[in-house]
Amino acid sequence: MDWLERTANLRQWSRSGARAPHKPLLLLYALGRFQEDAEGELRYSAVEGDLKRLLAEYGPGNRTSPSYPFHHLVNDGVWEVRTDLGAGSPGTGVRELRGTRAAGRLAPDLRARLRREPSLLPRMARVLLDQHFPPSLHGDLCEAVGLDLDLERTEAGGRTAARRQRDRRMRELVLTAYEYQCAFCGYDGVLGGGAGGGLGAVPVGLEAAHVRWWAFEGPDEVENGLCLCSLHHKLFDKGVLGVDTGHRVLVSQAFVGRSAAAREHVTALAGRPLIGPQPGARPVAAPHIAWHTAQVFHGEPRPTTTA
Incomplete structure (x- = not known):
């Protein structure tokens, strides 16, 4: 068997x-x-x-x-x-x-x-x-x-079940499209290359997040990706954060954070426009946003205070 x-x-x-x-x-x-x-x-x-x-x-x-x-x-x-x-x-x-x-x-x-x-x-x-x-x-x-x-x-x-192969270019394509900064908060840290980055600098704490999960037929394409810092990637996959059809950040009402750090790094994001992608790169496609909102995002979004 x-x-x-x-x-x-x-x-x-x-x-x-x-x-x-x-x-x-x-x-x-x-x-x-x-x-x-x-x-x-x-x-x-x-x-x-x-x-x-x-x-x-x-x-x-x-x-x-x-x-x-x-x-x-x-x-x-x-x-x-x-x-x-x-x-x-x-x-x-x-x-x-x-x-x-x-x-x-x-x-x-x-x-x-x-x-x-x-x-x-x-x-x-x-x-x-x-x-x-x-x-x-x-x-x-x-x-x-x-x-x-x-x-x-x-x-x-051992034998393994047949499964799709990931496109290893996904990370670099998404990070390039978003100019190596978190689409939610703008974090753009690098390691090495001197104080101002430059040659030899390596992005650190930045990841390519699938909006529609790869496990659920989410394609390895820029229009299904976001460049996110490690914190916001984890919160995005846990359903604390999301994206609406106007490409603004959603924050779940179910999230509770009383510290100044939680307010600054999470609840203050509600309604904030995504940072990127750069001109010429495709933004997140509406069907992928709809899937994430229905299948991952928890509860109702917090009211936005951002115009």
């Missing part, structure tokens, strides 16, 4: 690029817990809070109860559920899962394979991360579910 292929083909609700990372998040969580305790079960009542937090932080704005993937992941052959009544999930209802003391864990054949081949676990995790989340979130997500991907170094002999 090709577990990587099965991981890559989890059955999910899908419509017009909508995100449905519920099963991938549960499977990542289960892989992390397997690393910690290969024999342990995940009783729904005990892990419900963890799964809710994962869905709130890494899922779309229209959040779903963790009972949904806990039940439906069984259909993909990687997960099993048992209750006081015996094998099988009692349904998607929270009351049913709690009342029958439902507990889930990785399917028996998968657990046996992971014991024989430890390198399979990080390869499965990498498939889930690459297909459902942008690279800027991978480290935080692994930490959140307790995953250690160090074993990934042994991947060379």
